[in-house]
Structures are given as C-alpha cells and as structure tokens.
Amino acid sequence: MSEASQSERPAPQEFERALAVAAIVQASFEEEHLSFAKRAQRFLHSYPTTVPFVVLVLGLLLGMIVNFSHFVTASNFSTVLTQVTIIGILGIAQTLVILTAGIDLSVGVIMVISSVVMGRLAVIDGVPIVVAFPLGLLCGIIFGFLNGLLVTRLKMPPFIVTLGTLSIIGALNTFYSQSETIRSQDLEDKAPFLQLMGDPLNILGARIIFGSFLLIALALFVWYVLNRTAYGRHVYATGDDPEAARLAGIDTDRILLSVYVLAGLISAIAGWVLIGRIGAISPTAGENANLDSITAVVIGGTSLFGGRGSIIGTLVGALIVGVFRSSVSLAGLDVLWQEFAIGVLIIVAVALDQWIRRVSK
Numbered sequence: 001m002s003e004a005s006q007s008e009r010p011a012p013q014e015f016e017r018a019l020a021v022a023a024i025v026q027a028s029f030e031e032e033h034l035s036f037a038k039r040a041q042r043f044l045h046s047y048p049t050t051v052p053f054v055v056l057v058l059g060l061l062l063g064m065i066v067n068f069s070h071f072v073t074a075s076n077f078s079t080v081l082t083q084v085t086i087i088g089i090l091g092i093a094q095t096l097v098i099l100t101a102g103i104d105l106s107v108g109v110i111m112v113i114s115s116v117v118m119g120r121l122a123v124i125d126g127v128p129i130v131v132a133f134p135l136g137l138l139c140g141i142i143f144g145f146l147n148g149l150l151v152t153r154l155k156m157p158p159f160i161v162t163l164g165t166l167s168i169i170g171a172l173n174t175f176y177s178q179s180e181t182i183r184s185q186d187l188e189d190k191a192p193f194l195q196l197m198g199d200p201l202n203i204l205g206a207r208i209i210f211g212s213f214l215l216i217a218l219a220l221f222v223w224y225v226l227n228r229t230a231y232g233r234h235v236y237a238t239g240d241d242p243e244a245a246r247l248a249g250i251d252t253d254r255i256l257l258s259v260y261v262l263a264g265l266i267s268a269i270a271g272w273v274l275i276g277r278i279g280a281i282s283p284t285a286g287e288n289a290n291l292d293s294i295t296a297v298v299i300g301g302t303s304l305f306g307g308r309g310s311i312i313g314t315l316v317g318a319l320i321v322g323v324f325r326s327s328v329s330l331a332g333l334d335v336l337w338q339e340f341a342i343g344v345l346i347i348v349a350v351a352l353d354q355w356i357r358r359v360s361k
Contacts, residue, residue, distance in 0.1 A: 051352060052300045052316040055345070059320055063327035070330050074205035084322035085211045086111075086270055086277060086286065090293035091300070091314040092215075092222050093266035096259045098297055099226075100239040101306025102158035104260070106147060106165045107267045108289030113173040114140045115271035119182045119281035122191035129193050137268045143169055144264015148257035166290070177283035184279040198276025211273035215315075218266065223311040235259060240307025295342055296321055299349045320345065 063071040070076060090107050097104040118136030121127040127135075143165065150161040187195055197211035226232035237245040238255045246252050270289075275281055300317025302309025321342060328338045 051349075052313050052320065055299065056316055056320050056323065059323040059327060063323060063330065066327055067330035071326065075207075076326060076330075078200075078206045078208060080319070080322040080326050081206075081212050082209055082277065083325070084296075084318040085209065085215050086274055086289065087292045087296050087321060088215045088315055088318040089211075089218060089270040089273060090267060090289055091296035091318050092218055092311060093263040093270070094293040094297045095300075095302055095309060095311060095314045096222070096235065096266075097158065097263050098239075098294075098302050098304060099235055099306060099309055100256055100259055101242075101304075102151065102256070102259075103162065103294070103304070104147065104158065104263055105162040105290050106143065106169055107263060107270075107293055108286050109166055109169040109173060110140050110143050110264055110267040111271040111274060111289060112283060112286050113143075113169055113176070113271075114268035115275050115281055115285070116173060116177045116283055118194055118272065119187065119191065119275065120177065122194065123182050123186050123281075126190075129191050132191070133193065133272070136271060137265060140264040140266075140268025140271070141261055142264070144261040144267070145257070147264070148260030151260065152253040152256050173283055179283055181283070182281040187275070187280065194272065194275045194281075195279060196276060197273040198279055209276065211276055214269070214273060218269070219311050219315055226311065231255075231258075236307055238306075292321060295346055299345050301349075304350065 090111060093107050094104060114136045117139045118132050121132035121135060122129050125132075147158075147161055147165055150156050150165075151158050184195075197214060198209055200207040200209050201213075226235060234245070234250045234255050237248070237250055238252045242252050245255075274285055278285060296317035297309070297314050298304065298317070299320050300309070300313035300315070302313060324341050324345070325338045328341055329335075
C-alpha cells in the first residue's frame with residue numbers, strides 16, 4: 001500500500017473520537033424527541049427523592065386548606081414531629097434492609113422487647129442503668145443477628161424469616177413482661193435516664209423532644225455511611241444485583257448479616273425513644289410500628305426491589321405520614337380515613353416505583 005493511501009486513513013484516535021461524537025449527537029437527538037412522560041421518568045430515576053418532597057408539599061397545602069388556623073401552629077408542628085420520631089427511627093432501620101432487597105417485619109417487636117428489657121432490669125430487678133441500658137441495646141443486636149443468620153445461612157426469604165421472628169419475639173415479649181406495664185412514676189424514681197428522650201426543648205414556641213434530635217443524628221450518621229463509605233456502596237450493590245456484587249468481590253452474606261444487625265440495634269434505640277415518648281413501658285406499645293416504618297420507606301422513594309433509595313427520602317416519607325394524618329384529623333374526618341389515605345399513598349408510591357424502574361427498558 002502506498003504512503004499516500006496510508007496518510008489518508010484516519011488515525012485510530014481520530015476514529016474513536018469520531019465515534020464518540022456520533023454517539024453524543026445520536027443521544028442528544030433521541031433526548032430531543034422524548035415525550036414529556038419519558039423525560040419525567042428519566043428525571044425521577046436520577047432524582048428519586050423529588051416525588052416525596054412534592055407529596056409532602058401537597059400534604060402541607062392540604063392541611064392549610066382544611067384548617068389553616070390550627071394546622072400552621074407551633075403546637076401542631078410539635079405534635080407531628082413527635083409522632084413521626086418513632087416512625088423515622090424505625091424507618092432508618094427498615095431502609096437499610098430494603099436497600100438490600102429484603103424486608104424486616106420484626107423491627108417493631110424488637111423495639112418493644114428492647115424497651116421492656118431495659119425497663120424491667122432497671123426497675124423490677126434493680127440492675128444499674130449503666131448495665132440495663134446496654135443490655136437492652138444488646139437485645140436488639142441479638143435478634144437482628146438472628147434474622148441475618150437465617151437469611152444468609154439458610155438462604156430463606158427475608159419476609160418469611162422476619163414474619164417468623166415477629167411471632168417468636170412477640171411471644172417472648174409477652175412471657176418476659178408478664179403483660180405488665182411499668183408506670184411512669186416507677187421510672188422516674190428508679191431509672192429516669194430511660195425517659196430522657198421524651199424531655200422537650202422549647203424552640204420558637206414548639207416543644208421538640210430529645211428523641212427528635214436523636215432521629216436527626218441517626219439519619220445523618222447512616223446517610224454518611226451509605227453515601228461516603230465503601231460499606232455503603234456495597235449495601236447498594238448487594239441490593240441492586242447480588243450476583244454481580246459477588247463477582248466484584250463483595251462478601252454479600254457479610255453485608256446482609258451486618259445490615260440486619262444494624263437494623264436490630266437501631267430498633268433497640270427506637271425502644272429507648274419509645275419509653276420517653278409515652279413516659280412508661282408498655283409491652284403492647286408500637287402495634288403499628290412495622291407497617292408505619294415500611295410505609296415511610298416506600299413513600300420516601302426507596303425501591304422494594306433494592307439498590308435505590310435514601311435516608312432523606314425515608315425522613316420525608318415519615319413526615320408525609322404525620323402531615324397527612326394531621327390534615328385528615330383537623331378536617332374532622334374519622335380515623336379510618338387516615339388509614340385510607342395512607343393506603344392510597346402506599347399503592348401510588350409502589351406503582352410509581354415500578355414505572356420509574358422501567359426507564360432502562
């Protein structure tokens with residue numbers, strides 16, 4: 001071949017650059033011809049917390065419309081924030097599990113039995129609070145470890161595992177507590193530390209309990225772990241595609257086990273906040289905690305199929321639950337319509353998640 005013909009042939013670098021430019025042009029051409037629905041679908045896929053924020057704003061507008069004078073008050077804000085504190089903390093625990101494409105139906109009973117262990121050891125058995133409190137947290141860790149062990153070692157579906165431990169822990173709670181409530185006065189006398197999270201601070205007329213500040217601190221910590229550490233990236237990878245994560249060198253079983261242990265610990269912390277929230281220790285408290293935590297996570301934009309979601313979305317989801325319940329209550333409607341509204345929100349959130357997940361198809 002002559003030197004002239006060789007000089008006319010484009011260099012490999014120039015050829016690759018031309019292909020890249022062509023691909024960009026084609027992509028921009030396709031983008032220009034996308035329908036509004038497709039554009040919205042891609043946007044929501046990239047920014048999944050947008051929807052929860054929009055729903056929260058709609059909930060706030062609904063509350064202001066139905067009863068502005070009572071809704072826009074510091075006392076109502078305090079009530080909503082207090083109500084969602086427990087939901088938010090359990091929602092953080094639930095988010096960690098759902099990000100791995102699992103679900104934990106036992107977070108509520110772990111919360112309750114942990115609070116019962118703390119209280120009975122400190123008040124009934126006279127164990128020093130510096131021992132009773134860590135043992136209550138250890139209780140949550142043990143049950144979380146049990147859930148994780150059954151999921152990773154026996155390869156059982158998380159739904160079945162936690163449905164079983166829900167009944168087991170519930171029965172143990174009834175047996176250990178003897179169905180007795182520890183009164184607020186007894187806690188004040190022997191273990192006032194356990195009521196600490198219920199103490200309020202007055203900020204601009206709003207009474208915000210310490211438990212709400214603990215919720216924010218936990219959310220910031222877990223957000224940092226999920227978004228700024230290798231462990232967090234491994235959690236997302238395990239939920240998105242466990243087989244690909246395994247081939248990439250991630251010990252998915254270890255990640256799953258640690259996630260359930262963390263969920264158990266956070267649920268035990270929620271038990272401490274629960275004591276402060278109600279001022280006493282009741283073995284029947286938090287009956288709807290499981291459903292509420294799942295609701296907050298799903299409405300907050302975390303995918304039930306794993307690999308996509310955020311702690312911020314969960315907090316917004318918890319606020320949505322509180323705001324909608326407050327709005328319906330101030331409207332003078334029956335309590336059953338609160339549950340109706342929350343049920344509609346759940347179905348819409350899951351349907352929207354399915355639609356957003358089809359963006360790559």
